[in-house]
Amino acid sequence: MKTLVTGGAGRLGASVVTGLVGHGHEVISLDRVELPGLPAAEQIVVDLTDAAATDAVVARVRPEAVVHLAAIATPFSAPEAVIWDTNTSIAFHVLQSAVTHGATRVLASSSPTPLGYGAPLGWRPVYLPIDEDHPLRPWNSPVPQAANTAPGRWSNRDVMCSVSRPVSTAPAESNGVTGKNSTPSSCRMGG
Numbered sequence: 001m002k003t004l005v006t007g008g009a010g011r012l013g014a015s016v017v018t019g020l021v022g023h024g025h026e027v028i029s030l031d032r033v034e035l036p037g038l039p040a041a042e043q044i045v046v047d048l049t050d051a052a053a054t055d056a057v058v059a060r061v062r063p064e065a066v067v068h069l070a071a072i073a074t075p076f077s078a079p080e081a082v083i084w085d086t087n088t089s090i091a092f093h094v095l096q097s098a099v100t101h102g103a104t105r106v107l108a109s110s111s112p113t114p115l116g117y118g119a120p121l122g123w124r125p126v127y128l129p130i131d132e133d134h135p136l137r138p139w140n141s142p143v144p145q146a147a148n149t150a151p152g153r154w155s156n157r158d159v160m161c162s163v164s165r166p167v168s169t170a171p172a173e174s175n176g177v178t179g180k181n182s183t184p185s186s187c188r189m190g191g
């Protein structure tokens with residue numbers, strides 16, 4: 001399947017690109033930087049905050065599927081308003097263009113932080129295993145917020161839009177197995 005991975009040069013993105021290629025998919029990475037050695041069929045450098053540039057690239061590629069991972073991913077790495085504006089606009093541009101140009105499967109990355117995970121003053125889940133009915137304690141909403149709205153905004157009878165919540169990922173070279181220390185993502189299937 002022709003699949004666009006945004007943030008393909010990132011920690012999670014590089015592993016996702018490698019995994020998808022390994023399963024026989026044609027993968028195109030969109031990122032503002034190139035990653036030498038990434039096994040994508042093509043790496044396209046674009047600033048995804050630029051709506052017109054993003055749309056032009058997606059219109060050219062016409063992916064069947066999109067995995068949206070590009071974001072300012074680290075809490076407090078920039079002013080919260082900057083993180084909010086950047087991540088929201090990136091998610092909107094990518095997902096809107098993807099669906100407009102024919103993608104029928106969209107996966108956007110959020111985080112478990114809306115549930116309370118990682119809160120500086122500590123957090124315990126109300127119950128385990130955690131699912132999408134778990135109460136929200138969004139201590140750090142700017143990083144993952146935009147992706148949370150994706151299923152409601154873009155799912156329809158022709159488009160399946162989902163959100164994943166990776167908990168902790170590590171590059172393959174750091175532990176030999178991608179996501180070795182991760183717990184399974186929860187996922188809401190739209191459509």
Ligand SMILES: NC(=O)c1ccc[n+]([C@@H]2O[C@H](COP(=O)([O-])OP(=O)(O)OC[C@H]3O[C@@H](n4cnc5c(N)ncnc54)[C@H](O)[C@@H]3O)[C@@H](O)[C@H]2O)c1
Pocket residue numbers: 006007008009010011012013030031032033046047048049069070071072073074090109110111112143144165166167168169170
């Ligand atoms: N890695 C984890 O443990 C983890 C945990 C929870 C959630 N997540 C989520 O997964 C996603 C990916 O996280 P990551 O750890 O791979 O982050 P990362 O910072 O390693 O990668 C993000 C990528 O997005 C790209 N990017 C950022 N702004 C861009 C822009 N304007 N235009 C184009 N590209 C841009 C960066 O260049 C980078 O390659 C994020 O949404 C993050 O919140 C990751």
